[in-house]
Amino acid sequence: MSKEENELPPSETPQEPAFNPWGDDLVSDEDYVRLCEEFGIKMIQEMEIPYSLYEKNRFLRRKIIYGHRDFQLILRAIQDQKPWAVMSGIKPSGHFHLGTMTTASEIVEFQKMGGFVYYAIADIESFADNGMTYDESYHNAIDNLADILTLGLDPDRAYIWRQSQEPIVKDMPFTAGRYVTNNMMKAIYGDRDFALYLAALVQVGDILMPQLKDERMPTVVPVGIDQDPHLRLVRDLTKHFKATEIDEKTKKKVEIPFFKPAATYHKLLPGLDDVNKKMSKSRPNSYFNMDDEPKAIEKKLRNAYTGGRNNREEQEKLGGVPEKCMIFKLLQIHFQPDDEKLQDRYLRCRGGMLCGICKKEAIKTIMDYIKDHNARKEKFIPIAKQILDKQ
Numbered sequence: 001m002s003k004e005e006n007e008l009p010p011s012e013t014p015q016e017p018a019f020n021p022w023g024d025d026l027v028s029d030e031d032y033v034r035l036c037e038e039f040g041i042k043m044i045q046e047m048e049i050p051y052s053l054y055e056k057n058r059f060l061r062r063k064i065i066y067g068h069r070d071f072q073l074i075l076r077a078i079q080d081q082k083p084w085a086v087m088s089g090i091k092p093s094g095h096f097h098l099g100t101m102t103t104a105s106e107i108v109e110f111q112k113m114g115g116f117v118y119y120a121i122a123d124i125e126s127f128a129d130n131g132m133t134y135d136e137s138y139h140n141a142i143d144n145l146a147d148i149l150t151l152g153l154d155p156d157r158a159y160i161w162r163q164s165q166e167p168i169v170k171d172m173p174f175t176a177g178r179y180v181t182n183n184m185m186k187a188i189y190g191d192r193d194f195a196l197y198l199a200a201l202v203q204v205g206d207i208l209m210p211q212l213k214d215e216r217m218p219t220v221v222p223v224g225i226d227q228d229p230h231l232r233l234v235r236d237l238t239k240h241f242k243a244t245e246i247d248e249k250t251k252k253k254v255e256i257p258f259f260k261p262a263a264t265y266h267k268l269l270p271g272l273d274d275v276n277k278k279m280s281k282s283r284p285n286s287y288f289n290m291d292d293e294p295k296a297i298e299k300k301l302r303n304a305y306t307g308g309r310n311n312r313e314e315q316e317k318l319g320g321v322p323e324k325c326m327i328f329k330l331l332q333i334h335f336q337p338d339d340e341k342l343q344d345r346y347l348r349c350r351g352g353m354l355c356g357i358c359k360k361e362a363i364k365t366i367m368d369y370i371k372d373h374n375a376r377k378e379k380f381i382p383i384a385k386q387i388l389d390k391q
Helices: 029-039 051-056 074-077 098-112 124-132 134-151 172-177 180-188 194-214 227-240 294-302 312-318 326-335 340-349 356-389
Strands: 067-070 087-089 116-121 157-162 219-224 241-246 252-255 262-266 276-280
Touching: 029 067, 029 227, 051 276, 067 227, 074 180, 087 098, 087 134, 087 194, 087 276, 098 116, 098 262, 116 134, 116 194, 124 134, 124 194, 134 252, 157 356, 172 194, 180 194, 180 227, 194 227, 194 326, 219 227, 252 326, 276 356, 294 356, 312 326, 312 340, 326 340, 340 356
Parallel strands: 087 116, 087 219, 116 157, 219 262
Antiparallel strands: 067 262, 241 252
């Protein structure tokens, strides 16, 4: 094996890890621009995306998605009416919270656009990163899966698996490991426990699952930029995986490399208590789970960071700054599906509406959404269990 086969292209290899998929660092707005330039991530607004697709995907429509890798492959598949996939997953290490809800909701939006969903329950990663047994992960996975089904995932257009029960991904550390060196893993992830390196190689199987299990097809993986190391690893290893197809001219079997997985990137959600820090379990007031006690959620929302001015006079004169307000971000990303109502709130904020008035209205909207979500979720719990027990 040559040296070149063991190294990422210069454009995708950092001198030292810029972020950590298992960490709690929040990337600043300035860092987003720098990291996109450094790792070759393109801006989504530079693409010509049909309006009909904006209508189906609020993350595109509301500019929550800001970057991409090879998303043109997905647009071309949609235009040519060819199969394409959207792949993601969840680490079942706890309850469904605001961060996991972001990616889960994106999956649902891409499914509306026509993608077939491949969804991994990352229980091997839960064991490697959190020391959680597969039995513990299983119970969390049922609960997590019920949440995404409640968000609108159509299980009839999805393949869902537990890493610990799926031979394709369990074997991947050996298959992909033939093309990986220790130095390569350190360059991407830094110096980590070897179990995390192995979990990353399992994820190679997760991300390539549509093409390994079914057929060669473009696949988009919605992520926050902190998960980009996984994408860079898989994109480099993809050249070692091929599909056998019939050449239309010669009618002979030929081997064709897999599509490199495409990706879309959303900004990481800051903490409720500090817009400059990432949500973290070490700061309980920075986040909430969807099934937390309503009074506890309301308290965190009342104390949430806003984009208000220093005093009432400045607020009425200059208007608020919704771009820096966690209440507005929550409505924009999760809890206000109506575009007109969201735009009205934005304009009222910019027009001088006081934060106290806004918070009172917004908290009611958020709490009504959560109450409805949790009530509807109950019917999906037995469905989630049935899906996971099929393996």
